[in-house]
Each structure stands twice: as C-alpha cells, then as structure tokens.
Amino acid sequence: MISVYVLLVLIPLSLLSWKCSYFMTFYNHNAEPISPVRFLIALVVPILISQWSLRRQSLDISGAVAACVVGFIMTISNLGFFSALLSFFIAGSKVTKFRAQQKKSIEEDFKEGGQRNWIQVFCNGGIAAQLAFLYLLEVGCTEKLIDFERYYIASWLSIAVMGSLCCSCGDTFSSEIGSVFGKSKTAWLITTFQSVPKGTNGGISVIGTLASFVGGAVVSVAFYLTLVLVANEDYLTSSPPQWPLIFVGGMCGLLGSIIDSFLGATLQYSGYDKSSGRIVNKPGPSVEHICGTVFLDNHSVNLVASLSTALLAPRIAFMVWTHFT
Template identity: 30%
Template sequence: MAASRVQTSDFRFRLLRSASSSPMACSLLPLHAPLSSRPGPRTLPLFPRGPRVLRHRPPPPPLPPLRALPDIAAGAASGIRDALADAFLASPPTWRSAASSNLAVFVAGSPLLLSGLSASGIAAAYLLGTLAWRAFGLPGFLLVVAYFVVGTAVTKLKIKQKEAQGVAEKRGGRRGPESVIGSSAAGCVCALLSIYHVGGTAFSELWRLGFVASFCTKLSDTVSSEIGKAFGRTTYLVTTFKVVPRGTEGAVSIEGTLAGIIASVFLAGVGYLLGQVGVSQVAICLLASQIANYGESYIGATLQDKEGFEWLNNDIVNVLNISIGAILAVVLQQLLVS
C-alpha cells in the first residue's frame, strides 16, 4: 500500500515537471492564478495633471458673401468719382485739386498724349496742365487741350512726306520737354502772375489775356509752319520775298499764313466760349499773334543759325515768339482801355 502511494506521488511529480517545461504549460495553469505575488513598480507622470479647463476661442469672422464684392467695388468707384467731381468743381482751384484733376485727364487721354509727346514731354505737359488749371480753372486747362490737339494733328499731317523732305519734327512728330517749354513759357509766366495776384485785381484780366494770346500765337505759328511744309506750293523768305525751299528758317507761304490766321481765330474763339476773353480781346489776340509770328520769321531769317548766334535755336525763338505775342496783347488791351 505504501509502495503504491510512493509511485503515485512520483508520477504526479514527473507530470508537473514535464508540464512546466512544455510550451503548453501556461494553458494548464488556472486563469485566475497570479503571475507573481510581488507588486510591480508604480510610474508617476512627469507633470502633475491638474483639472482640464476648456478654452473658448471666439469664432472666426464670417467671410463676406460673393454678392457683396460688386457692392464694395461699386462703393469704391463711387467714392473716387465723387472725389474727382469735387476736384473738378473746386472754385477757386487749389494745387491739390488741380493736380488730381489733371492726372485723371492725363490717364484718360494717355493714347493721344503718347502719340504727340515723348515720355519726358508728357511730364512737362503735366506740369503745364496743372499750372494752367490752378491759375484759370477748367476753362484755362481746356484752352491748352485745344491747342495741343490741333497742334498735334497738323504736325502729323503728311508726316511721311515731311520726313522724306527732311523738314519733319524729330521723333516722328512727338515733341519733347524742350518743345513744351518753348511753347508755353510765356503762358506759364502769366499763370504764375495770376496765381500770386501780382498787380492785384486790376491786372488779373491782363494776365488771363496774355495767357490766351501766347497760345494763340504759338498755335498760329505751328499751323502755318506745318501746313506750309505739307501744302505750300511756294515759300518766300520774309525779309526779301525770295523763293526758298520748304523748311527754310524765316520762310513763309500763302497757304501756311492763311492757315495760321484761321488757327489763331479758332483758339481765340475757344477762349471766348470758355469765358477767358471778350469779343474785343479776340481781335487783340489775332493781331498780336500775327505781329509776333512775323517777328519770329524775321529773327529766323536774319539771326538763327548765323555765325555768333549758334545759341539761338528753334526753342529759344519759340520763347521769344510767344513772349512777343503775350506782351503785345497786354499792351494793346491797355491802349484800348485808355
């Protein structure tokens, strides 16, 4: 009996030993049996956790609906339009209103400006336009615009023929700053005298008349010269009336002279319609411009390009021409009043 118990115990021992070395040993252990009676180490967080607070962020502003974009553009355009309207109608004009109004006109008329002026010529013309607007308002500015449009048109007339004959303006008829200054120096002086009230109210009308007469003189000179080059059959030297080639300094033609008179009457008439001159002053502008043009032709025939007068180029002669026209108009007006 004792021997059987020993054998039974020995069998159980071998059974447990083989089970512990077998891969299936884990399956023979009870599921609820602890793997170790020793508790494992506890890990602490690096940072203590406090109570979690939810932060409320404000919601992003809503995007404007697409239908509001045209309204924004329309509002901006309306604001610009109102600002330009205020500048155009400012009375008396200020430097700021004159500059902004002139800029708007220059942007709108840039194709015409580029056809008649170089880049530097446009800059000089902008200064002239601003000065004219500041001194005499929109009417004075429109007078300069009329002068520029007609002068550019006749300069471009038969430009290929003029270029072939060597009598055309440089740069394909596009005038530079020296031409702008030479054509407007006297008018700019009259504008400055008017702005700063030189001579008081009694002389304000005289400066306006001199301004108009200077541009009438220059337009008459430009038209007579360009029409004479394009259509003049015979050109005569103004001092001797000897027949000379087209483009000769101091030469005149019947066609060009008649066209110059019409141009002077036209621009003086524009000045009258714009309220810059009266009826009698239209006649004064015509008379002063023709006397000044004759003087310009005489200077060109006797002094220009002559030895000792190399400095007397075409631009300086133009300044003398328009200055004579403006001064004559002022003197004639004073004589008429007297």
C-alpha cells in the same frame, strides 16, 4: 509706367500748391483759394491727356511729364487757360501730322508722329505757365472776364497767357500747313522777300500767313467759350463784350508767326543739304547757306516769340477793348 513718373512729380506739386493757397490769402487777401474740385480736376485731367498723347505719339515720356506740370498750373489757376492749352495741343498735333510724308522729305529734324519732348513743351507752353502762376498769386483760382477798368491785372495776365498760346499755335499752323500746302516748292524770305525752298526758317507764304491767324483764333475761341460758360449771367451782362477775344487771338497768332519768322530768318541758320535734298539747321561740307546765323535754335526762337507776343498781346487787347467800352 508713365502714370507712376507723373504722379511722383504731380502729387508733391499739387500738395504744395494746396498749401500755397493759404499763403496766397496772406499775400493777397482778395485771391480766391483752391477748391477741392478744381484741385482734383487739375491733378487728374492732365494725366489722362498725357497718357492719351503718349498712345497717339504726340508726346514722348519727358514731354508727357512736362505737359502734366504745365497743365496742372494752367488748370488750377484758370479753366480758360486749360481749355486754351488743350485746344492748342490738340489742334497743333493734328496739323503736325498733316501730310507727314511730304514733311519727312524736306525736314532734317522730322519726327514720326510729331512727338514733342519736354524742351518743346516748355518752350511753347512755359511762358504761359509762368504767367498763369503769376495770375494764381495775384488773382487766385478763378475765372475773370476781360475788363481792364475793374480787373486790370487779371485782364492783363489773362490776355498775356492767351497771347502766348495763340503765338505758339499760330506759328505751328503756319509752319506745318504752309510748308506742304500748294504746288509751289518755294516760299518768300520775310526779310528780303527772295524766293527760298519751303521749310526754310523765315520763309513765309500766303497760305501759311492765313493759317497763323486761324491757329491763334482756335485757341482764343476755346478761351472765350470757357469764360462765357463759367461766368455768372449777371456778371456777364455787366461786363464789356468778350467776343473781341477771338479777333485778338487771331492777331496774336499772326504776330507771333511774324516774330518767329523774322527771328528764324536772321538768328537761326538755314541751309540746303545737297546730299539729302533737305533743309538743315547746321553748316556742313555739302550744305549751301540760305539765310541766318548759328545763334538761336528752333526751340529758342519759339521761346522768344512766345514771350514777345505775351508782352505785346495785352496792349493789343487794350486798344481793341477801348472801342467797345
């Protein structure tokens, strides 16, 4: 049944995108048009992955449809974007299910299987998808190596897309691993470094911080390998080294996690429900306030952190690449 709903969304979108390839040649004469092979991959692969995710309970129906739309945009613009998105989704789903029973006892909004809905998909991947669409208009349907001297716009947008996904993956690794790893039941609040219960918004730990770097690196490794594999050998040897992508991705994962934690500690409410023994995100009669205010929810925090990291990532990458060119 999901295939019917997804096709109803993707087929018109894909046909529109194919028509847009002709518009792109007028908007940007240097833009690469959409090839039939890339078009077919962008249409079919996201559907297959969404169906697999439904069976694994990583997505609900609305999340699967949203993932198909995001996946289509990312795949048709740059295969590196798709591999980065796929690595984030697979790795994020794995760590979400890590010690699930322990998370269930401390998290109010815990979902069995870590199912993501359309809101979570767009808040974690929507910024990257919008930047990928800009890449589609400005650069076309092609993979460009990172070279700020020859391809500044393509490099800027590529790093921004990767940085946004590294932020989301780094934050997922940090929260999902840091909240249940180790014997200690407390973390440190990022704003005051006071001891708070694990699962508190804005709570950080050494393991969680290290995990955020690893999460970002996982995404950047996938992006790096795809660029290297699809690039022409002459093009690869004449371009700056691409391996700094892995370091930049790890830094974006770490930075995104820090931004997310700071926003969570200040603009998102955290309280301890004495009746259930869980961390909650809303005030209540039996809830003891820990930190934050009722201004942003978890989805909003993820969205702002993703956008902030996407805007900062190209600057970080530019400074890194100046040492290797």
